[in-house]
Each structure stands twice: as structure tokens, then as C-alpha cells.
Amino acid sequence: MTAERIAIVGVGQTVHKSKRTDVNTAELCAEAVEAALADAKLTMKDIDCVILGSFEPADGYSGPDKWIVPEIGAVGKAGFEMQNVGTTGGVVCATGFNMAASGLFQNVLCVAWQKMDEAAGAFGRGGGGANEYWTGQFPMSPITNFARRTYDYMTRSKCTEEHLAMVRVKQNQCALRNKHAQLKLPDLTVEKVMNDTLLAWPIRRLHMCPTTAGSAAIIICPEKRAKKVTNKPVWVEDWFTCHQGGALTMAEDPQASTLGYACRKIYKRCGITDPKKQINAWEVYEPASTAELRWIEEVGLAEDYKAWKLFEEGKVGIEKEIPFNPSGGVTATNPIGCTPVVRVVEASLQVRGDAEEHQVPGTINRALATAYGGQGENVVFLLKKTL
Amino acid sequence: MLKKEEPLDPVVAFRYPRVITYKHSLGYQSKFAHALKMGRIIATKCPIDGRCTVPPRIVCPMHHVRQTEWVDQGQRGKLITAFKINFPMFDSRTGELKFWQNPIVAIELEGGARMDGWCAETDTSKLKEGMLLEAVWRPPEERQGRADDILYWKPV
Amino acid sequence: MTQHDKKSVADIPEDPIVVEVLAHSNFLVTVGNTGNKFLTEIRDNKTIMGIKCPACKKVYVPPRSHCPTCFTRMTEWVKLSGKGTLETYTVVRYQEAYMPKEPPYAYGVIKLDGADTGIVHLLGGVDLDKIKVGVKMEPVFKEQREGSILDIEYFKPA
Numbered sequence: 001m002t003a004e005r006i007a008i009v010g011v012g013q014t015v016h017k018s019k020r021t022d023v024n025t026a027e028l029c030a031e032a033v034e035a036a037l038a039d040a041k042l043t044m045k046d047i048d049c050v051i052l053g054s055f056e057p058a059d060g061y062s063g064p065d066k067w068i069v070p071e072i073g074a075v076g077k078a079g080f081e082m083q084n085v086g087t088t089g090g091v092v093c094a095t096g097f098n099m100a101a102s103g104l105f106q107n108v109l110c111v112a113w114q115k116m117d118e119a120a121g122a123f124g125r126g127g128g129g130a131n132e133y134w135t136g137q138f139p140m141s142p143i144t145n146f147a148r149r150t151y152d153y154m155t156r157s158k159c160t161e162e163h164l165a166m167v168r169v170k171q172n173q174c175a176l177r178n179k180h181a182q183l184k185l186p187d188l189t190v191e192k193v194m195n196d197t198l199l200a201w202p203i204r205r206l207h208m209c210p211t212t213a214g215s216a217a218i219i220i221c222p223e224k225r226a227k228k229v230t231n232k233p234v235w236v237e238d239w240f241t242c243h244q245g246g247a248l249t250m251a252e253d254p255q256a257s258t259l260g261y262a263c264r265k266i267y268k269r270c271g272i273t274d275p276k277k278q279i280n281a282w283e284v285y286e287p288a289s290t291a292e293l294r295w296i297e298e299v300g301l302a303e304d305y306k307a308w309k310l311f312e313e314g315k316v317g318i319e320k321e322i323p324f325n326p327s328g329g330v331t332a333t334n335p336i337g338c339t340p341v342v343r344v345v346e347a348s349l350q351v352r353g354d355a356e357e358h359q360v361p362g363t364i365n366r367a368l369a370t371a372y373g374g375q376g377e378n379v380v381f382l383l384k385k386t387l
Numbered sequence: 388m389l390k391k392e393e394p395l396d397p398v399v400a401f402r403y404p405r406v407i408t409y410k411h412s413l414g415y416q417s418k419f420a421h422a423l424k425m426g427r428i429i430a431t432k433c434p435i436d437g438r439c440t441v442p443p444r445i446v447c448p449m450h451h452v453r454q455t456e457w458v459d460q461g462q463r464g465k466l467i468t469a470f471k472i473n474f475p476m477f478d479s480r481t482g483e484l485k486f487w488q489n490p491i492v493a494i495e496l497e498g499g500a501r502m503d504g505w506c507a508e509t510d511t512s513k514l515k516e517g518m519l520l521e522a523v524w525r526p527p528e529e530r531q532g533r534a535d536d537i538l539y540w541k542p543v
Numbered sequence: 544m545t546q547h548d549k550k551s552v553a554d555i556p557e558d559p560i561v562v563e564v565l566a567h568s569n570f571l572v573t574v575g576n577t578g579n580k581f582l583t584e585i586r587d588n589k590t591i592m593g594i595k596c597p598a599c600k601k602v603y604v605p606p607r608s609h610c611p612t613c614f615t616r617m618t619e620w621v622k623l624s625g626k627g628t629l630e631t632y633t634v635v636r637y638q639e640a641y642m643p644k645e646p647p648y649a650y651g652v653i654k655l656d657g658a659d660t661g662i663v664h665l666l667g668g669v670d671l672d673k674i675k676v677g678v679k680m681e682p683v684f685k686e687q688r689e690g691s692i693l694d695i696e697y698f699k700p701a
Contacts, residue, residue, distance in 0.1 A: 407566045
């Protein structure tokens with residue numbers, strides 16, 4: 001028995017904000033689920049499997065699915081909840097894909113959420129490391145991890161703080177065109193970024209993602225059903241998940257990451273020999289905008305430690321040679337557990353040509369979406385337009 | 388950056404403070420914690436490639452074999468990276484949100500293992516890669532087998 | 544091999560150690576617009592409100608934004624008398640952290656008149672050994688209310 005071919009038939013996300021006092025967590029999810037169902041023109045009656053997830057320690061709930069499932073009308077349906085730090089949304093989507101590909105379910109709903117205006121010191125405990133006893137004693141957080149990565153990148157590549165600021169400005173220009181993005185700064189310049197509050201050198205406050213309250217959902221169907229539900233299915237060509245040591249490994253190798261490894265596996269399996277030509281839109285998870293420099297290299301779009309030149313030459317942007325994070329990326333919106341689902345939603349919109357103002361021009365045959373968590377865990381998805 | 392919170396209207400949002408005590412068994416790492424109390428840093432060594440890891444691991448993640456050999460890592464190391472945190476973060480000892488004065492450094496120890504530690508030198512511009520640093524320990528009676536038994540690493 | 548390698552590790556004990564770590568958390572819970580109306584009515588008017596689903600006509604209390612049965616948005620509020628029938632209860636006799644009251648205390652599920660769901664709340668105004676299922680109950684509100692579910696001090700036999 002082989003796996004079914006599957007497609008995403010509906011996507012939905014809330015308008016991401018830093019605070020949502022008008023809804024509680026379950027109501028926030030209900031908004032995203034309503035949006036996805038409306039997009040797919042389905043109802044909750046059609047859904048037969050629901051996969052949920054959020055980064056629980058950040059919201060402070062233990063097993064919130066018991067609260068959320070009734071509020072999204074999913075009582076009695078198959079499914080389960082899962083979480084895995086930053087890659088939560090990624091594993092939620094990957095599991096949803098597996099459920100649909102198994103042929104056992106016809107309409108799988110995946111929903112992830114995060115309400116970070118409710119968080120309190122969650123990162124103080126075990127910053128994603130494999131070894132809470134040791135790493136929990138150092139005030140580690142994504143900020144310090146990316147400070148380490150970026151410092152190391154700057155040493156090896158000889159790029160300057162100006163290049164880091166260029167990445168941030170590009171992210172903002174994309175976010176300004178995305179109606180769902182949270183952080184939109186009307187007149188952001190390279191100088192403003194370079195003079196912003198220093199958090200941990202070289203990371204400045206503007207480089208880091210914001211805290212967001214948001215939710216996103218996708219609906220997946222196996223081939224036959226997908227073709228009936230929509231005339232614009234987004235086919236899921238492949239996905240790959242992997243992680244490595246965690247915080248301990250960061251001391252050993254500041255650039256430790258699995259993104260390059262995951263991409264190479266996918267490229268080999270799908271016959272991608274020229275990522276620049278064969279993949280037309282990229283939605284890559286980067287908690288700090290400075291990571292984009294290294295991620296561009298890891299996915300195969302630039303030589304090692306040379307990606308900063310692309311920004312100098314103005315080659316990265318929605319209408320440019322390298323459409324990296326046309327939605328503004330994680331730097332504009334980061335509801336942690338939900339962010340990978342937002343990446344998949346944005347990549348799907350690009351493939352369908354429905355991304356409105358931040359649509360990458362031309363035919364998007366393939367789009368890549370990733371999830372990143374902890375200290376270099378990755379889940380990578382490859383979506384395509386036609387079978 | 389430590390903002391004072393305005394009083395909350397409970398019909399909009401409310402807080403529920405909790406302090407939960409967890410008891411973590413160190414297991415295999417107990418030997419490592421005992422060594423810290425004795426003023427020593429020890430690591431497990433992979434039988435396949437000889438790589439040492441601090442804190443120790445029962446199984447080598449690359450070669451999937453048990454690591455049963457322990458190797459003393461000495462008292463000195465080379466600086467790999469250093470960073471200073473300019474915003475408040477929680478102290479896991481006390482739960483207090485505070486500003487941290489000392490940079491965190493990644494060091495390669497004499498025995499080959501790499502680990503994180505605090506640095507005595509608070510001016511990061513004076514820290515250069517490859518610098519030799521030496522461990523400065525807490526007095527023996529104050530050591531608890533925690534990471535900060537090594538108070539900080541001092542440039543030699 | 545350098546000097547440190549030769550230092551023996553045999554004299555380092557291996558007895559298992561258990562470390563205590565205190566996790567401090569101070570989470571914020573947002574009530575949302577639906578919950579806000581519910582709690583405001585309790586605080587200001589000593590009234591318990593339910594919410595009605597337009598599709599399946601069920602009345603839920605405490606209220607929520609979407610019907611769990613058919614996922615329709617609910618906006619129709621229903622004023623309830625506050626009286627109800629005790630469906631089940633239990634008496635808590637053990638102590639643990641973060642309890643609403645000092646044990647022993649009782650709490651139960653009260654099916655409010657006019658609603659299709661039960662509400663969980665503390666029981667009082669009656670001997671713990673004399674609580675009976677099926678008895679009509681009514682809420683006792685605190686004098687000083689701030690807008691939380693505990694503004695209802697307990698439900699007592701009517």
C-alpha cells in the first residue's frame with residue numbers, strides 16, 4: 001500500500017496582533033478555523049480528523065486541546081494534540097499530511113495557535129536544550145542563541161552590521177504589503193536598525209521577532225477528494241523533519257543547524273538540482289532576521305558565508321531574483337507554535353497566486369516552507385502547483 | 388525594560404502566579420555534579436571518535452554507542468564565542484528577573500570538550516577568540532554541583 | 544596526552560543526585576469578549592447569563608463564542624435565574640497547592656434552569672455530610688465582587 005498524494009485545499013490565519021484582549025485562546029483558534037473552512041468552502045461536519053498544537057509552556061496551559069476542541073466544534077472527531085517548541089506548527093502540519101496520505105481520512109484540519117500576551121517567563125526554563133539541569137542555569141533564549149550564531153557568521157563572512165540591518169529593512173518592506181502581518185514599521189531605515197537598543201551583540205531589538213497572539217489553520221485532502229473540493233489545490237510534494245543535539249551542541253558549533261541537511265534530502269528525493277530555478281518562493285522560519293543570511297546559504301541559494309553580498313546588490317525581495325520570505329517572515333509575526341503553519345499558509349497562497357499585495361510575480365511552481373525550533377531543529381515542506 | 392504592570396481588570400484578564408518545584412534526577416550526570424563539587428570538570432568520551440562532551444551523555448548521539456569512559460578536562464580552555472545579555476532574564480535559582488553582568492562564553496577545554504560558562508571580563512571588546520581562560524571556582528563548601536560552581540572563567 | 548588526561552576519575556563518587564528546581568510562572572489569562580460579558584453581569588447585576596446557539600438551540604453556561612456541537616457563532620444571550628439542580632458533587636478532604644478553599648470543602652455540577660449544560664462550582668450553606676443530589680440550589684453572591692467566577696461564593700440548597 002503506497003501513500004496517497006495530498007493537497008492543501010484551504011488555508012486561514014488570524015490578523016496577527018501583539019495583544020488580543022477581545023478573545024481567549026480557544027476563540028482565537030476558532031477564528032483561524034472559520035477562515036480555513038471558508039477558504040475551502042467546507043464545514044466542520046466535513047472534517048474527519050483534527051490535529052492541534054501550540055507551544056504549551058509559553059501559554060501556560062497543560063493539554064489545552066480539552067478546551068479548544070469543543071470550541072472549534074471538533075468533538076468526536078479523530079485526532080490529537082502535539083507540541084515541539086518552535087517546530088510545533090511544523091510537526092502539526094507534517095502529522096496532518098501523514099494522516100491524509102494514509103488514506104484513512106478525507107478532510108484533515110490542522111490548527112496551531114499561540115497567545116503570547118499571556119506568556120510569563122516561559123523561556124526562563126530550559127531554553128529548548130536537551131539538558132535542563134545544565135542549560136536551564138544559563139539565561140539562554142532565542143535572542144542569545146541567535147546572537148551567538150550571528151556573531152560567528154560575522155566573524156567567518158566578514159560582513160558588517162550594516163548588512164544585518166539591510167536584511168531587517170527588506171523584511172519590513174515585505175511585511176508592509178501583507179495584511180496579516182503584525183509588525184509593520186512605516187519608515188524603517190538601515191540607520192534606525194543599526195542604532196536600535198542592543199540586546200546581545202550583534203542582535204538589536206529590531207532584529208528579533210515580536211511576540212504575537214495568532215492562530216492559523218490548513219485543511220488537507222487526499223488526491224481524489226482534493227480535486228473535488230477545490231480547483232486550486234496546493235500539492236504537498238515532500239516533507240522532512242530532523243533535529244540535532246540542542247543547546248549543548250550550540251557550544252560546540254554555533255552554526256549547528258539541520259536546515260541544509262533537510263533541504264538536501266528533499267532536493268535529492270524530488271529531483272531539485274537548481275533550487276533557484278526550480279523553487280519560486282521561500283517561506284523560511286527565522287526567529288532573528290540575521291539568520292536569513294545563513295539560511296539563504298543552507299537552502300542552496302548562495303555560497304557559504306557569501307549571502308550578505310546578495311543584500312548589498314539588492315537581489316533579495318518580492319520582485320527580485322530571490323523572493324525570500326515575501327510575507328515579511330517571522331520577523332514580522334511570530335506566534336511561536338503557530339508560526340510554521342503561517343509559513344505553510346503563506347507558501348500555499350504564493351503557489352495559488354492568492355497572496356495579493358505580497359505575491360511573488362510569475363508562476364510559482366514550487367514553494368518551500370520551513371519550521372525552526374529550539375537550537376536548530378527543522379521541518380521542511382515542499383509544495384507544488386501541479387502534480 | 389522592566390516595566391511596572393498596571394492593575395488588571397479581572398473581567399478582561401487575570402494572572403495566576405504559580406511556583407512549582409520540580410525534582411530532576413541527574414542520573415548518569417550525577418558523577419559530573421560530584422566532580423564539580425570537587426572542583427573538577429569531567430566529560431564522557433566517545434569510543435569511536437574520541438570526542439568528549441560536557442555535560443556528559445550516556446550515549447554518543449553521532450555513533451549510537453554507550454559512552455562509559457570519563458576523562459578529566461583540566462582547568463583551562465580556549466575562548467570560542469562570547470556574548471553579553473543587555474536585557475533582563477530569569478535567574479533559575481531564585482525566579483528573579485534580573486540583568487546579568489557577566490558575558491556567557493563558549494570554551495574549548497583542554498580535554499577537547501566544549502562548554503558554556505560565565506566570564507569574569509565584563510568588557511566584551513577585550514575578549515578575543517582563542518584567548519586562554521582559567522576556571523575560578525566557588526569555595527568548596529558553597530558548591531552544589533551546579534553550573535555556577537565555576538563562578539567564572541578568567542583570562543589567563 | 545596532556546597532564547589532565549592522566550588524572551584519575553575513579554575517586555569521583557557516582558551516587559545519584561536529585562536537584563530541586565523552582566519554576567516560577569505568572570501567566571496571564573485573557574477572558575475574551577464573551578467571557579467578559581458573563582463576568583461583568585455577575586459582578587454588576589448578580590446575574591448568571593447563558594449563551595444560545597441559533598442552529599441547535601442549546602444554551603451553554605459558562606458561555607463561549609462557538610457552539611461545540613455545530614461550530615456556529617453564538618451571539619444570543621439568555622438571562623438565567625441562577626437556580627438549578629445539583630447533578631453530582633464531591634467533598635475534597637486532601638490538601639494540595641493552589642486550592643480555592645481550605646479542605647474539607649465540596650464542589651459539584653449544578654444544572655442551571657434554562658441551560659443545557661452544568662456549571663461547576665463550590666457548594667456551601669449545608670453540612671458536608673448532608674449534601675444530596677437532585678436538590679434545588681441557588682447561588683450566594685459575595686458582597687464585594689470583582690468580576691471573577693468566585694464572586695459567586697457558593698451554591699446552597701434553595
